Amino acid sequence: MQTSxxxxxxxxxxxxxxxxxxxxxxxxxxxxxxxxxxxxxxxxISAMFAPSIAALISKAPIKEAGWxxxxxKKWRSYAAVWLWIAFYAIFGAVVYFSIFxxxxxxxxxxxxxxxxxxxxxxxxxxxxxxxxNFLTWINLLCIIPALGEELxxxxxxYPYLKERYGRTKGRFIGGLIxxxxxxxxxxxxxxxxxxxxxxxFPYYIMAITMGFxxxxxxxxxxxxWLPAFGHSTIDTLGPLTSLxxxxxxxxxxxxxxxxxxxxxxxxxxxxxxxxxxxEAKEN
Numbered sequence: 037m038q039t040s041x042x043x044x045x046x047x048x049x050x051x052x053x054x055x056x057x058x059x060x061x062x063x064x065x066x067x068x069x070x071x072x073x074x075x076x077x078x079x080x081i082s083a084m085f086a087p088s089i090a091a092l093i094s095k096a097p098i099k100e101a102g103w104x105x106x107x108x109k110k111w112r113s114y115a116a117v118w119l120w121i122a123f124y125a126i127f128g129a130v131v132y133f134s135i136f137x138x139x140x141x142x143x144x145x146x147x148x149x150x151x152x153x154x155x156x157x158x159x160x161x162x163x164x165x166x167x168x169n170f171l172t173w174i175n176l177l178c179i180i181p182a183l184g185e186e187l188x189x190x191x192x193x194y195p196y197l198k199e200r201y202g203r204t205k206g207r208f209i210g211g212l213i214x215x216x217x218x219x220x221x222x223x224x225x226x227x228x229x230x231x232x233x234x235x236x237f238p239y240y241i242m243a244i245t246m247g248f249x250x251x252x253x254x255x256x257x258x259x260x261w262l263p264a265f266g267h268s269t270i271d272t273l274g275p276l277t278s279l280x281x282x283x284x285x286x287x288x289x290x291x292x293x294x295x296x297x298x299x300x301x302x303x304x305x306x307x308x309x310x311x312x313x314x315e316a317k318e319n
Contacts (some may be wrong), residue, residue, distance in 0.1 A: 061221050131292065139293075213242035242296045
């Protein structure tokens with residue numbers, strides 16, 4: 037993996053990554069507020085390629101990012117990342133619904149509303165198909181746009197930051213930069229509210245800790261496809277817990293039940309602290 041990147045290259049990379057990403061997020065936020073979700077999703081996916089495009093424009097060294105998936109040799113690392121993220125999602129949902137049981141429902145109201153039916157049998161069958169799709173082919177399909185981000189963040193930015201500041205501090209700073217890149221989308225994809233502002237803090241915790249998790253296993257596996265797979269899993273597995281939210285309540289997203297809530301963030305701090313200490317002992 038690449039470990040020698042100049043400061044001038046990183047500056048150019050960040051200018052382009054933020055410039056292209058935030059430009060596309062303007063349109064994402066506009067169409068999202070207009071409830072034109074399909075068009076908003078197109079701009080959301082397009083924005084994910086901004087870090088990779090920035091890496092190419094700034095001529096950052098990406099040839100040594102690790103282009104072989106190494107599935108046969110590193111399948112345990114792939115499985116570990118998936119299991120950690122699944123554990124986060126389950127833990128966050130269990131804690132959230134234990135504290136707010138009135139928010140829990142197996143009626144799958146949000147899904148029923150989206151497919152335009154209240155038929156229990158149809159909703160139930162759709163739920164299982166929905167879950168299956170997200171856990172299989174959608175997860176795999178989303179690896180491509182996830183790679184668009186990971187090549188820039190884990191493949192270019194993190195190696196530079198770790199070389200300059202050390203592994204722990206470098207990953208922490210990288211998480212701050214990664215989270216900040218998402219700010220326009222976080223603040224303006226919907227109408228700005230107190231809940232939106234409260235959501236920022238746990239989101240930063242998620243980005244920092246998830247950055248640690250993805251980079252630890254990236255270093256371990258030596259393939260950029262692993263953090264791309266992990267990133268894709270975050271994007272596809274995390275939202276599934278929203279299926280359990282009752283239709284007559286508005287969940288406190290800054291707490292849960294999604295993977296970006298505070299409850300998951302606190303668990304993730306414990307997990308990455310342990311993983312970091314284990315990594316130090318192994319090296």
